[in-house]
Amino acid sequence: MADSTLEPFHESHGVPVVLRATGLTKIYPAVTGKAGAEVVLFRELDLTIRSGEIVAIVGESGTGKSTLLHLLAALDRPTAGAIVCGDADVTRFTAAEAARYRNRDVGYVWQFHYLLPEFTAQENVAMPLLARGMGRPAALDRAAEWLGRVGLGGRLENRSGELSGGEQQRVSLARALVTEPRLLLADEPTGDLDNRTAETVFGLLEQLHRDHGLTSLLVTHNLEFANRCDRVLRLRNGSLEEASA
Numbered sequence: 161m162a163d164s165t166l167e168p169f170h171e172s173h174g175v176p177v178v179l180r181a182t183g184l185t186k187i188y189p190a191v192t193g194k195a196g197a198e199v200v201l202f203r204e205l206d207l208t209i210r211s212g213e214i215v216a217i218v219g220e221s222g223t224g225k226s227t228l229l230h231l232l233a234a235l236d237r238p239t240a241g242a243i244v245c246g247d248a249d250v251t252r253f254t255a256a257e258a259a260r261y262r263n264r265d266v267g268y269v270w271q272f273h274y275l276l277p278e279f280t281a282q283e284n285v286a287m288p289l290l291a292r293g294m295g296r297p298a299a300l301d302r303a304a305e306w307l308g309r310v311g312l313g314g315r316l317e318n319r320s321g322e323l324s325g326g327e328q329q330r331v332s333l334a335r336a337l338v339t340e341p342r343l344l345l346a347d348e349p350t351g352d353l354d355n356r357t358a359e360t361v362f363g364l365l366e367q368l369h370r371d372h373g374l375t376s377l378l379v380t381h382n383l384e385f386a387n388r389c390d391r392v393l394r395l396r397n398g399s400l401e402e403a404s405a
């Protein structure tokens with residue numbers, strides 16, 4: 161059942177909880193005037209993400225993994241249920257509150273990098289800081305620092321077209337983390353990369369967990385990577401089960 165009375169800084173197994181979803185349900189209604197039933201993606205789904213962990217979500221195509229990440233990022237609304245991150249229920253946000261949440265509390269990386277081609281790597285990474293009102297010199301400094309952490313300290317001035325696929329994805333990882341969000345949401349971040357480059361990007365994610373106490377939720381079809389995460393959850397038949405990959 162949805163519980164909107166969660167305390168802000170509750171704990172689970174002695175570890176602070178970063179995000180808790182309860183009773184999460186997503187149903188697409190039948191289209192009026194057309195044959196066909198409603199689409200139930202998931203019903204009464206519960207999910208707890210604890211500080212510092214890296215959690216993998218696996219499941220067959222079309223089971224709703226990306227939709228779940230969109231709900232957690234406040235890019236979509238559930239049919240029912242609550243998503244508590246920090247001290248607020250994300251599902252009740254106004255558009256302005258959702259935008260602020262996406263800028264401050266969550267970072268996300270998608271399968272495609274979505275870098276702005278007319279800007280340099282450093283400017284792309286600085287963008288979320290500029291959007292929140294940080295001055296340009298400070299934002300560029302912070303961006304350079306994060307590009308150094310993802311191994312691209314020598315590529316600050318390159319535009320996305322001058323970078324390899326793996327480098328582009330590392331820039332998008334730096335852009336997601338430059339605001340130091342509570343939670344990183346990653347939707348198949350290695351899905352568009354060859355095996356060796358995918359290993360570099362996933363290895364980097366593991367290193368950032370070790371070095372910076374990152375917390376992340378990762379959707380992946382790569383079962384080897386899923387097995388290297390702290391927990392694996394499988395989305396199947398509308399529910400989320402603890403699983404081994």
Ligand SMILES: Nc1ncnc2c1ncn2[C@@H]1O[C@H](COP(=O)(O)OP(=O)(O)OP(=O)(O)O)[C@@H](O)[C@H]1O
Nearest residue numbers: 188189199201219220221222223224225226227228
């Ligand atoms: N507006 C809509 N009305 C009805 N069904 C929809 C609508 N939008 C999305 N869907 C369905 O929701 C399902 C879940 O899509 P989603 O992208 O979340 O799955 P996924 O598990 O991430 O898949 P993949 O692994 O292929 O990326 C799909 O079957 C899609 O057709």
